[in-house]
Amino acid sequence: MADRFNDTLWQGRADPEPDSDRWHQKVAPVAETPGVALLGFASDAGVRRNHGRPGASEGPAAIRRALANLAWHRQGPVYDAGDVRCEGDALEAAQQALGVRVHQLLSAGHFPVVLGGGHEVAFGSWQGLAQYLGAREAHPRLGIINFDAHFDLRDPAAVTSSGTPFAQIANACEQRHWPFRYACLGVSRASNTRALFRRAERLGVLVHEDRAMRESTLEAIAADLDRFMADCDHLYLTVDLDVLPACEAPGVSAPAARGVSLQLIEPLIQQIRDSGKLRLADLAELNPSHDIDSRTARAAARLVWCITEQ
Ligand SMILES: N=CN[C@@H](CCC(=O)O)C(=O)O
Numbered sequence: 001m002a003d004r005f006n007d008t009l010w011q012g013r014a015d016p017e018p019d020s021d022r023w024h025q026k027v028a029p030v031a032e033t034p035g036v037a038l039l040g041f042a043s044d045a046g047v048r049r050n051h052g053r054p055g056a057s058e059g060p061a062a063i064r065r066a067l068a069n070l071a072w073h074r075q076g077p078v079y080d081a082g083d084v085r086c087e088g089d090a091l092e093a094a095q096q097a098l099g100v101r102v103h104q105l106l107s108a109g110h111f112p113v114v115l116g117g118g119h120e121v122a123f124g125s126w127q128g129l130a131q132y133l134g135a136r137e138a139h140p141r142l143g144i145i146n147f148d149a150h151f152d153l154r155d156p157a158a159v160t161s162s163g164t165p166f167a168q169i170a171n172a173c174e175q176r177h178w179p180f181r182y183a184c185l186g187v188s189r190a191s192n193t194r195a196l197f198r199r200a201e202r203l204g205v206l207v208h209e210d211r212a213m214r215e216s217t218l219e220a221i222a223a224d225l226d227r228f229m230a231d232c233d234h235l236y237l238t239v240d241l242d243v244l245p246a247c248e249a250p251g252v253s254a255p256a257a258r259g260v261s262l263q264l265i266e267p268l269i270q271q272i273r274d275s276g277k278l279r280l281a282d283l284a285e286l287n288p289s290h291d292i293d294s295r296t297a298r299a300a301a302r303l304v305w306c307i308t309e310q
């Protein structure tokens, strides 16, 4: 189920001038010094269960290939912790295995960045963070910030999938008597039913629709996000690449007719990164078999680069 560091993915241009490093020259197998730990979740079992277009299990390798050639401006180390792979439809076991790895990385002082995988990655990521925080606090004030065209709050009673992770997390929080704090930014009213909007309202979700996210509203959204973050001690950032317009991210299961441009999303992600509360991040839904000229993989890599820029 677990794949280790794969050197063949970390290849790229080597410039002869000094101080010209790129990620492929710096990323290393996990070591003791705390750093960013990339961890792949090679799964599209949740997408399949959700009747989507399969192929996201190849996402982690494609993100690494796109990251490899980006310029290195960081101080601290970046590690590649390999992949957790979902075998067949064994999604629950894979999510649990992902949780175990995320917990281990957090306990070792690393900042895990999980590379999906369908958005079912979120329930595995969260399990790892919940184990970590739950061992330290009775009622952790954890905020989840999801950039996504979809709420992914479908009823998990019948089947769990890439469309249910935040409803699963809400249920798990209720069982633990933990607050459920969830922000979904970039959601499309056209792509989410009334039932999903009602569930989001019942759960007190902070919502900013795709069509309300513009250059002129960015300041107000940033202020809203600041208020959300002020109520939290820890943050989990999750980015579903289908929040981007189809021209920026064609390689996803459900491309967005409208979407929110990377140009608008990036400053909000910087704000989250700079809060000092970000414990965990993941990227979801990259499907290389539907990508065009690696656009989506490049957008994903750029987001990882931005989340870890420090
Ligand atoms: N993670 C994806 N979730 C979406 C997919 C929508 C679609 O396939 O059209 C959802 O379940 O709503």
Ligand SMILES: [Mn+2]
Pocket (backbone or CB within 6 Å): 148, 149, 150, 240, 242, 243, 254
């Ligand atoms: Mn989505």
Ligand SMILES: [Mn+2]
Pocket (backbone or CB within 6 Å): 119, 148, 150, 151, 152, 162, 240, 284
């Ligand atoms: Mn999603």
